[in-house]
Amino acid sequence: MKKLSIILMAIVIVAFATNVFAQDKPYYFGLKAGLNMSKAWGDDAEDESYAMGMAAGVAMGYHLHELFDIMPEVMFMWKGSKSEFVEEGFYEGDITWKLYYIDINVLGKLKIPMEGMISPYLVAGPYLGIKAAHGWSSDPEIPEEGGEALDEVLDEYLKSTDFGAVLGAGVDIMMDNGHMISIEGRYGIGLANLFDPMPVDETTEEEMDFKMSSITFLVGYSF
Template sequence: MKTIAKFFFALLLVTIISIPSFAQSTVSLGVKGGANIATFRGEDVKDYDNRTAFNFGLLLNYSVAEKVGLSLEADYASMGAKYDGSILGIETGEYTTKLDYLRTSLLFNYYMGTSEMDVRPELFVGPYVGFLMGADNKYEDNDYNDVKDAYNATDFGAVFGAGLHLRVGEKMWLVPDVRYNLGLVDIFDNDNFEGRNGVLSVNLGLTFPLN
């Protein structure tokens, strides 16, 4: 996992250093937020249900060419899952697991149409790395209990999705999107239990020009 994280940050560093070499680049800064529909993925956690939560953060866009761009994103994302416990078919109540991550993503964007259009669809894909900020579990309406030691400190995966750029001013864009964060590594610190994150998000962002 440490090797993956080092590779990811090396990729971020190379991207940031390379940006000034693109004379035609348009750079914009933005804010974003949205709703997460999160769950766990894997055979050991197949009976878990979705947990609805949130994300919010910042984004930096580089429009390198007419149809190509890069985005650096950093957000705080609340994730996790729910589980309806049962013994011999008798319901014992609902357990909720809340996982909070600080995530960083590098997205490769493909813009459709031209920059003169007021509405531009886009597709994007890229890697993300998440750092666990907190993990809590509760039964029914009881208080949350800290279970951070039961989870790995980092998460890694892929992001893919689609969105729109809606012009609201000179180089200002309203950016709604739908995306899926596909976790690729085990999040549990348990040799006998395995699972990965899966998060469907509906987001809304607003970007402002920096040049």
């Protein structure tokens, strides 16, 4: 009986200490994944529509204030855009650009005070995108020479980096063990042209006004 009492007391002490540590530590780590819808915007992106992709990554939060965190993230982002392409006698259909980036975000997280387990918040900050891979698809299938031209454009003129800003909102759901489940929606707007200037003729190059925007829905787990 005495041994049982000691074991129970030890369990209570460890549980209490773990809970205190979870509440007092100034940082947390998290995993995030979800759906990404993106499309190009700009003067040269008039006939663009959303392309579906995915997002996943890791985050770290640091408590600067009870209502404000700084939250760096590294996210794999499957971005793209669907272009309506019409050239009589050659091809008429949709071309989907598939652009894969590693986005490095540095976000501020403003928590909205609320009693209970649910805590709403706002996030905002810049991002830097590093190109990881690229590709395309077409519906119906584009002729071979058209596909070769698309490959050339992506291989030679797609920039290796992108940058922009992120703005979003979500809720944290606190768990008994001090961990959190988060549900979040965010909007990202690219501020850089995706392509280097392309040749118009033998002596002239022209830069396309073709930037990326995205709407992302994420579910996360932080500990």
